[in-house]
Amino acid sequence: MSKSNDFNDENSNTSANPTFDSVLQARLSRRGLMRGGVGTVGVSLLGGMGLAACGGGDDDVVAAGSGAKADAKLLGFTAVSKSLADTVVIPAGYTASVIYALGDPLKTGVAAYRNDGTDTDYENRAGDHHDGMEWFGLGTDNKPSATSTTRGLLAVNHEATTDETRSSFFLHADGGTTTLPRPAAEVDKETAIHGISVVEVKATNGKWATVPDSAFNFRLTSLSENIQIHGPARGNALMVTKYSNDGTKTRGTLNNCGTGKTPWGTFLTGEENWAGYFFRSATDDTTRGGATANSVVSLKRYGRNAGSASRHGWETGGVDDKYARWNISQGVGAAIEDYRNELNTFGYIVEIDAYDKTKAARKRTTLGRFAHESAAFGKPVVGQPLAVYMGDDSRGEYIYKFVSAKTWVAADANPTDRITTGDAYLDDGKLYVAKFGSDGKGTWIELSIANPLIANYATYDFADQADVLVNARLAADAVGATKMDRPEWCSTNIANGEVYFTLTNNSNRAINSATMPPDSANPRVYTDIKNSSSAQNGNPNGHVLRLKEDAPGNAAVSFTWDVYVFGAESSAAPGTVNLSNLTGDQDFSSPDGLVFSPATGIMWIQTDDGAFTDVTNCMMLAALPGTVGDGAKKTLTYAATAGTLTVDTYVGKAPGEDNLKRFLVGPKGSEITGLCETPDGKAIFVNIQHPGESTAQADIATPAKYQSQWPSNAGYGAGQRPRSATIVITKNDGGVIGS
Numbered sequence: 001m002s003k004s005n006d007f008n009d010e011n012s013n014t015s016a017n018p019t020f021d022s023v024l025q026a027r028l029s030r031r032g033l034m035r036g037g038v039g040t041v042g043v044s045l046l047g048g049m050g051l052a053a054c055g056g057g058d059d060d061v062v063a064a065g066s067g068a069k070a071d072a073k074l075l076g077f078t079a080v081s082k083s084l085a086d087t088v089v090i091p092a093g094y095t096a097s098v099i100y101a102l103g104d105p106l107k108t109g110v111a112a113y114r115n116d117g118t119d120t121d122y123e124n125r126a127g128d129h130h131d132g133m134e135w136f137g138l139g140t141d142n143k144p145s146a147t148s149t150t151r152g153l154l155a156v157n158h159e160a161t162t163d164e165t166r167s168s169f170f171l172h173a174d175g176g177t178t179t180l181p182r183p184a185a186e187v188d189k190e191t192a193i194h195g196i197s198v199v200e201v202k203a204t205n206g207k208w209a210t211v212p213d214s215a216f217n218f219r220l221t222s223l224s225e226n227i228q229i230h231g232p233a234r235g236n237a238l239m240v241t242k243y244s245n246d247g248t249k250t251r252g253t254l255n256n257c258g259t260g261k262t263p264w265g266t267f268l269t270g271e272e273n274w275a276g277y278f279f280r281s282a283t284d285d286t287t288r289g290g291a292t293a294n295s296v297v298s299l300k301r302y303g304r305n306a307g308s309a310s311r312h313g314w315e316t317g318g319v320d321d322k323y324a325r326w327n328i329s330q331g332v333g334a335a336i337e338d339y340r341n342e343l344n345t346f347g348y349i350v351e352i353d354a355y356d357k358t359k360a361a362r363k364r365t366t367l368g369r370f371a372h373e374s375a376a377f378g379k380p381v382v383g384q385p386l387a388v389y390m391g392d393d394s395r396g397e398y399i400y401k402f403v404s405a406k407t408w409v410a411a412d413a414n415p416t417d418r419i420t421t422g423d424a425y426l427d428d429g430k431l432y433v434a435k436f437g438s439d440g441k442g443t444w445i446e447l448s449i450a451n452p453l454i455a456n457y458a459t460y461d462f463a464d465q466a467d468v469l470v471n472a473r474l475a476a477d478a479v480g481a482t483k484m485d486r487p488e489w490c491s492t493n494i495a496n497g498e499v500y501f502t503l504t505n506n507s508n509r510a511i512n513s514a515t516m517p518p519d520s521a522n523p524r525v526y527t528d529i530k531n532s533s534s535a536q537n538g539n540p541n542g543h544v545l546r547l548k549e550d551a552p553g554n555a556a557v558s559f560t561w562d563v564y565v566f567g568a569e570s571s572a573a574p575g576t577v578n579l580s581n582l583t584g585d586q587d588f589s590s591p592d593g594l595v596f597s598p599a600t601g602i603m604w605i606q607t608d609d610g611a612f613t614d615v616t617n618c619m620m621l622a623a624l625p626g627t628v629g630d631g632a633k634k635t636l637t638y639a640a641t642a643g644t645l646t647v648d649t650y651v652g653k654a655p656g657e658d659n660l661k662r663f664l665v666g667p668k669g670s671e672i673t674g675l676c677e678t679p680d681g682k683a684i685f686v687n688i689q690h691p692g693e694s695t696a697q698a699d700i701a702t703p704a705k706y707q708s709q710w711p712s713n714a715g716y717g718a719g720q721r722p723r724s725a726t727i728v729i730t731k732n733d734g735g736v737i738g739s
């Protein structure tokens, strides 16, 4: 999300955690008045006629699953230019097609989507704001297949919905209500377009489409019944609600952002900005015992101060429990009589069996509660524990790693019961948080109730290990974790096991800040001038960090790190901002989605940006990164109030034009997010989220004023309202994507 009224930027980390020595000399990075034009040479536009193959690509680049060798023939495409057009731009020789948009039916008998605000039955349609996505191959025997390249399931996150004031206005004929109470019919649509979907996709004669009547298709929404709480917090007093008096289950999954795929073949979805959906009364601090009461400290740390309005006002939809559950104010009775603890049942990595909708989804509390993005496994090694890397996306939040108690068994790659296999690996283990050193080294600190810093933490009184996991942010504060510039996705380089994290941007990073000065792992502080007037401060363009564990086998407790690439405009000052020497074919801002292709080893970087959007819509780039330590130490000097501050950071080798190229630019107002592929690397699926998100609700009756009309303007579906959608990209010569 990039709009200022979105809910993913809450800044609740007021801890005084140590950051490194630092500081300043903020040189203004001004965009040149004369910018290059938005060229389209060598570019094809989605939505038009088919394009002739341009040749030049070979099919035999890398065998599927070969371990991600960076072949010289990869990135053979011509980089696309920055674009402000309301279309998807991809390189010549490629074709992109929309296959799955908001509202598309998932069941026989569901009406075709009218896209005029009169549609209903969203529990049986694609949800909104497509985000992370994973591929699950299907064989002709209807069983999981690691080799199928023409049939599979897409498991898709539906993160949120486009709103201005409360209403998800594209879903309602007249834009819906912006005042309270919200009508039940509007709330029911809005709760149903959140969650996840699983949809079968199939290629027939090379043309991909969904299978709308597939028995595999299903939805989970923000109100789906019987989502199981698993791990140490299952049955804990913190989980007791009117819906689950024994604290073992909850309803729904919410604000699903990044994803992961387990080595045993299940889908992981991260719950990100869930807190903003809940209402908390102005008197709730008092009811709970005042500002220092444990539950009040927890609620504040997770972004719900007393008096917080909810994003959509769903709690006002009526007296039914499905509306009441969005009000987390404490009542006069016991915890089983209200939803005072409801917030504790969100904020997890949720495991779902994409192949079997009858299996209850599990919220894995062992992996901690925060604003989850993706969940990336380290390379599984037989006889060694598994590692799962994760980020917490808010300003100044942390990077985490889970290490399983159970060691990897090769046979578990094809288990008979996938979700029970997940219980074995993900319900028992250790959660660590990252602390980055100014020497290019880092440590993983275990979040354990046995750690005196946690057990004796003055700010919050942890009851047990379940409490540590449910309040992982507070435990991480207690042990002095490093505040990061909004960790988004992470992904593992299959070739060497190094782990990459996008740090999307951070407007709170400031030279004279007591709590968030620049530090080695988050070293840049500068001003970016947007539209020749508005200034964006802090780290407006973000960077991609990477780390290499100091010991093999996933259980290492120390690592070495550097910055693979800094987001920047190519015209920005090379010594202070454009530290990676990006050119016009590579420059980007606010990296978010990050996915290594198992088939080719290409690292795909996707952006969700509000800083560079006067010049270009959000984009996707292809990268062939090197290794940690291939660059050099660099010292940044800043003039701070307290004197000159210097920050030592570690900058990877500048990517160079052969190793980092812009592959795609999205339509107006969209974010590019989520990517998966067929095992041969010849088809990739990518999500276009919230085209037209800056449309004013007041313009709902005037489509010509919409910021975007994509993908209707590309010939997909009825109506003129913009829709989030999955596209599939193939190479016209049948080759591997990126070659």
Ligand code: FEO
Pocket (backbone or CB within 6 Å): 001, 008, 159, 257, 258, 272, 373, 393, 488, 592
């Ligand atoms: Fe849903 Fe942090 O992006």
Ligand code: CA
Pocket (backbone or CB within 6 Å): 001, 002, 608, 671, 689, 690
């Ligand atoms: Ca978004």
Ligand code: CA
Pocket (backbone or CB within 6 Å): 001, 002, 008, 488, 504, 592, 608
């Ligand atoms: Ca984002």
Ligand code: CA
Pocket (backbone or CB within 6 Å): 001, 257, 258, 373, 488, 489, 592, 593, 608, 673
């Ligand atoms: Ca994201």
